Amino acid sequence: MTSLAGKLSEIVGKAFEEQGLPAELGAVRVSDRPDLCQFQCNGAMAAAKVAKKNPREIAQGLVDLLSRNDVFAKVEIAGPGFINLDVADEYLQDHLGGVSADDRAGVPVHDLDETVILDYGGPNIAKPMHVGHLRSSIIGDSLRRILKFTGYKTIGDVHMGDWGTPMGMILSELDIRGHDGPVTMEQLAEIYPQAAADCKADPERMEQARAATKKLQDGDEEYTKRWRQFIDISVEGMKKNFDALGVHFDEWKGEADAHQFIAPMIEALKAEGITAIDDGALIIDVTQPDDKKEMPPLILLKSDGAVMYSTTDMGTIVDRVKSHDPDKIIYIVDQRQSLHFEQLFRAARKGGLVCEDVELTFAGFGTMNGKDGKPFKTRAGGVMRLEDLISDAVQKARERLKEVGLQDEFDIAQKVALAAIKFADLQNQRQSDYVFDLFKMTSFEGKTGPYLLYQAVRIQSLLKKASDQGFEAGKDFVLQDADKPLALLLAELPDHFENTVKNYTPHVLCDYAYKLAQAFSSFYGNCHILSEEDEHVRASRLALCAQTRKQLIMVLDVLGIEVPERM
RNA sequence: GGUCCCGUAGCUCAACCGGAUAGAGCAACUGCCUUCUAAGCAGUAGGUUGCAGGUUCGAGUCCUGCCGGGAUCGCCA
Incomplete structure (x- = not known):
């Protein structure tokens, strides 16, 4: 089933064909002048432009045809060549009868058995969820529901930030403090901002954090144990927040879950000969001949050998293709990351991580600003x-x-x-x-x-x-x-x-x-x-x-x- | 500096592929609870769509230039 305008488009499209014009021009839409008519078709003017004819003349031919159809209560030409339409009451009533008998209210089902993975939420470990997480979560969850209703098999993945430098910041901070044993969410909420601030202020402190990150990624037993513990406690908090919002995920994966795919992936990419070493880092050049803008390479390994988000995002694609064979992957992420995703998609295609026919979409969202036009902060300077x-x-x-x-x-x-x-x-x-x-x-x-x-x-x-x-x-x-x-x-x-x-x-x-x-x-x-x-x-x-x-x-x-x- | 995005009513935002008289909400003003939930309805007022050109039968929408704002430009995510 389709909308009423959709049905009318078909009828008017046929009339266009009978006049030797492309059917697409017969597209009918809801009128933007409800005082004049219910529906309008603007195709006669487009046709006239191509054929260099008088639009009203073309419209007249169509009107003559359409007037014979008892679907319409009114068919007339207006202005430069608009075709204005009213449907007959019986037709509208019948249509509505069909809509009300359909439990989908006329919305067609996409029945190709396609799978779509949606990446949204993206909460970070050790940071309490704030209003900045709203957009990704709510838009992502809604898109998941919409696509599911449309007939796709959908998989919502929270994709936590749990494998990058912030983890090293926390681990090194625990070392500095000599903290042993488990941490609570409250402690974490205090430890992380402190560590992040120190790292920002002091390059040496930052080095410690990077080293700790590398150590974790290399599988250090003690670090892994601690990491596991604060991940678990963070996830607990996240789930509470997402539950309160009514936002659902099918998978609770994170960057770290891509880890097992990274080494083999890098080997394969090297074997393909598309990697290079630059300033000590392992990169993939993703420029294209017709690029007008500068396109930085995607970094696979940092100069210290550690992985970063570009790496885990690549690995995550490998994981997703392997486990779900998706037809689409949609990322609901802050607009400001658009360059990263362009690099990522190019690298993924260049490296053959996904087939050509898999859609990779960056559905970016705008920043949540305060009334001053700057990213939202509470009066205290924090986030709500x-x-x-x-x-x-x-x-x-x-x-x-x-x-x-x-x-x-x-x-x-x-x-x-x-x-x-x-x-x-x-x-x-x-x-x-x-x-x-x-x-x-x-x-x-x-x-x-x-x-x-x-x-x-x-x-x-x-x-x-x-x-x-x-x-x-x-x-x-x-x-x-x-x-x-x-x-x-x-x-x-x-x-x-x-x-x-x-x-x-x-x-x-x-x-x-x-x-x-x-x-x-x-x-x-x-x-x-x-x-x-x-x-x-x-x-x-x-x-x-x-x-x-x-x-x-x-x-x-x-x-x-x-x-x-x-x- | 390069690239990209944005500029619409006092404020916050719409406007599907270029269509007719640019629409909503908030705030303001006027009416309406003795028939179905007033978290509502009906109405008034509020606009040179940043500016200047261009393309077109037709431009908020496309092109060029300018002004203003924002984002981004390799080892953060």
Whole structure:
């Protein structure tokens, strides 16, 4: 199944073909002038440009053909050569009947049995999770849900930072302090920043950290034991955070898990003759003849022989190909790492780590800035902890629940709070930076997650009342003029889904969900539903409500947002 | 300095392949809870899309130049 615009595109495309024009030009889209028509096709103007003909003449030929089709209630030419279309009520009603009978609301299934690995979250060992981790986690988890719904086999991997120099910083700091035995999360949270600051300030201290890193990577028994311990304790904390966010992973791997693949990989790359030694480091040149910009080489081994993130990222690709044979690997990582990923992808292809037909995508996200336009910091200069943000939002939600006379239910407050946080983040375009605003993120009014929940909950309540009165939603639609905006919007879902999947942009679905909720709220305010006298109209409107609820829940679900029973 | 990204209403952001009258939310103002949840609805106001050219029937979107901001440019991730 497809969207209504999709169906119309096919019909209009055929008309183009009959006129000896390419079918693609028959693409129909939702009109951006709803006052004039429901749908528009701009292809006649494009065709005219190529054929150097009068666009209105071309449009006229198409209009003559299309007017004979009883799918359309109106076909007319406007302006320079727009073809404006209205569908017949019966056609819209039939289409909607099909949508409501489909448990996917018309969203097609991608059934090629393809596997996609998503790399998101990326928390670091020994650092408490802060709001900076939100974007990767939330966008990644949402993309995982979206692709899963679309029909891919999905694997979400947290890909922890657990094998680089920060590990050496911690281990050497423990040595300096003479610390023996296990460390607690609290100790770690104090030790790591101290070590990092010292290393930054003192090159000699940094050398110690590098040496410790190398020693760990070489398998030193004592270091490995300690490392294992603080990894375990860190992961425990992370899981708590991700659980609180409702962010799911299928794999809890990290950089260290790539270690076993690295030595053989490097041997193979050397054998291929694509490596070189430069300043003591082992590198792969990834420049290409048509490069306009400078492209630094990818470093496989540092001059001291230790591995770094470029190495583990390569090894991780080997691991992923071996264990899952993926068709796509998508990285949801800070935009600022784009150069690294370009180098990585080039090196991986050059070294034959992945086949040509495996898609490697860097789905970068923008930086979370403060109101000053610089990367977000709290007033104290630190970063806001994730758990503080969540408890803040939950607290506000509980107060709100009390205000509106619902007894304080933690479950509802939790759902409202998470909806607010997640929607506030996801509605931003993935690629661009955005301003972190605590107030906005914990707001429940306007274009927010709770607004969407509220509309869904209203529908639930309405449907319950209806069934209490013995009214049922109909299977057929009998649309009045006041019902049509909502009905037409319901028929758009597949297009927005497609757009989101193509570009990995959840904000497109956020926007759609919001528009749908808005259209419903307007409909709800303008139309009698339960008190509607005509039973066919009433049943049809109940069906519209039910369908709106279904689609809202469906979209919110792939955004990682749960709807409470009431609020 | 090289490369890349951004500049849209007072603020935060949309605008699918170049389409018609550039849309939302917040903040401001005016109405609406005696029919279904006011976390809401209806409405008013707010714009030379940074500036100057160009391409096009048509430009926020493409091209050139300029101004302003940001990111990045080998052993950190």
